[in-house]
Amino acid sequence: MRLAQKKILKRITYEAVDTQEFEDTYLKMMEDYNIKSNEWLNSLFKIRDRWAPVYVRVCSFQVSDVVKGKEGAFRKQVVYNVYTNEEEFDIKCSCQLFEFRGIICRHICKVLIEKNVNDIPSRYILPRWTKDIKRMHTYIQNCYDDPQTNEEKLRYNKLCSHFTKAAELGAESNDKYMFLMNYVDEAIGKLMDNTCSNEKFKPMLSEETNVPHQKFLSPLKVNSNSISINLDMHHSSSLGFASQCNDL
Structure with a gap:
């Protein structure tokens, strides 16, 4: 084409x-x-x-829009139909901007003005455009969030870090994958049923973690003067040994 x-x-x-x-x-x-x-x-x-x-699109008044060219010349005139239902106060426009983007168009606003409607009906103000919307899908901090929820965000970030590491290990083999999936499904079930609060969680220790670790101490501090004296003594003894060899 x-x-x-x-x-x-x-x-x-x-x-x-x-x-x-x-x-x-x-x-x-x-x-x-x-x-x-x-x-x-x-x-x-x-x-x-x-x-x-x-x-x-989901399918009166007529509102005309004139589209102008770059030089201001009239290029096209489009007539949009605005349908109203005064009993249920339902209003729709043929441009379907509200159905596409959730924002009422200027054609609807024009009709509301002509009808002396001062307040936009609440059904045409979607929660996505309000500052009071509760964002359940993101933990990204923004200016509208309550500062008290910072601890929840920290817990979320730590969990994501641990889950990423667990996913890397679980993907190594099918046995690890099945073990991790069963463990996670069980944990999710308990979290959704709110039964985890009554349980006392203990860290799972492997055999390797039960073996006592050998404690390594830092090396003893040695005076720098004693090191130089020892080096001098070693140097003099080596010279004496060399002189004895020469005498032989």
Whole structure:
């Protein structure tokens, strides 16, 4: 597929407002470039409801957006439909920004302003964008965390360090792997059942650790003057031995 065709396919995929526009522009592209016999494009079109964003999105007012070019010239005008349900106070926009990113679009905000709605409904404020969210998936410190949780982070880091070492040893053989997996599964079960608090854990000692270690002491300190005297005595004795040999 050529670069120009890729750009057109990308524009059709992400800029189509509704399913009818997507299908019309997709078929027109295949006709203009004479690629109706392309098996790959035909197979994509058959399963378009599985991958095209316009089909995946959850489906009034009309809000128009004008897209300007680099030089300020009007290039394209798109009309977005905003659907409202005043009984349940449900509001949706055809641009589907909220369904994709969890942020209400400016089109919805425009309609809320026109309806004199001063507060955004809580259903449209996702916890991920609030500072009060409890981050269960990470132990990375940030400015919103309570300083009292530092001990929990330290314990987490120490456990990760030990688990990494255990994983390296457990991967050496299948026997070690099965032993470690069974041990970890049992420990996880006790932790989830909160039965570990009543048990007194004792460190597992191997035969090697039970053998008393020999204690090595530091060498005795020797005065530097005595070392020089001993060296002088040794040197003089060696000279005397040499003179005796010469006399012989």
